[in-house]
Amino acid sequence: MMRCSGIDELLAHRDAFPESGWIFVEKTFDTVSELHIREEPFFIAENDDEEFDLEETHRTWLEAPMFLAIVQARLEKNHAAPTGELIAAAIHYLEKDTFMP
Incomplete structure (x- = not known):
């Protein structure tokens, strides 16, 4: 099992992701909390x-x-997107079921 401590480590290992499957979190994880996603x-x-x-x-x-x-969609719009922007894009998708403009 791959365990990543926060989104920065998750991003660093994205080339090792399987072709299908879920990213799991603890049951107490707030799925749209920037703090939880970061840490x-x-x-x-x-x-x-x-x-x-x-x-x-x-x-x-x-x-x-x-x-x-x-x-990838966010990096195509801003190839140097900071982590906060990638978190915002993930939260936007979770809340709106669409990519961030």
Whole structure:
């Protein structure tokens, strides 16, 4: 299982994401909290057994491919987008089900 401490580490490991599957968070994680996204751990299953276990003990945040698409879309608009802008793009998607303009 891949464990990333906050979004900066999650972003640093995005090339290792699986082609499908969820990014999981603790059950107490506020999915649209900038502070939680910056600091709380993220978990990505590396096989079906880990995915099943995480589904039982954690909650989902975003599908890994969707997170990558959100980041890519933002970086296409601003290739030097700071972490805060990437967080805002993820929150926008979670709240509005569409990419940030």
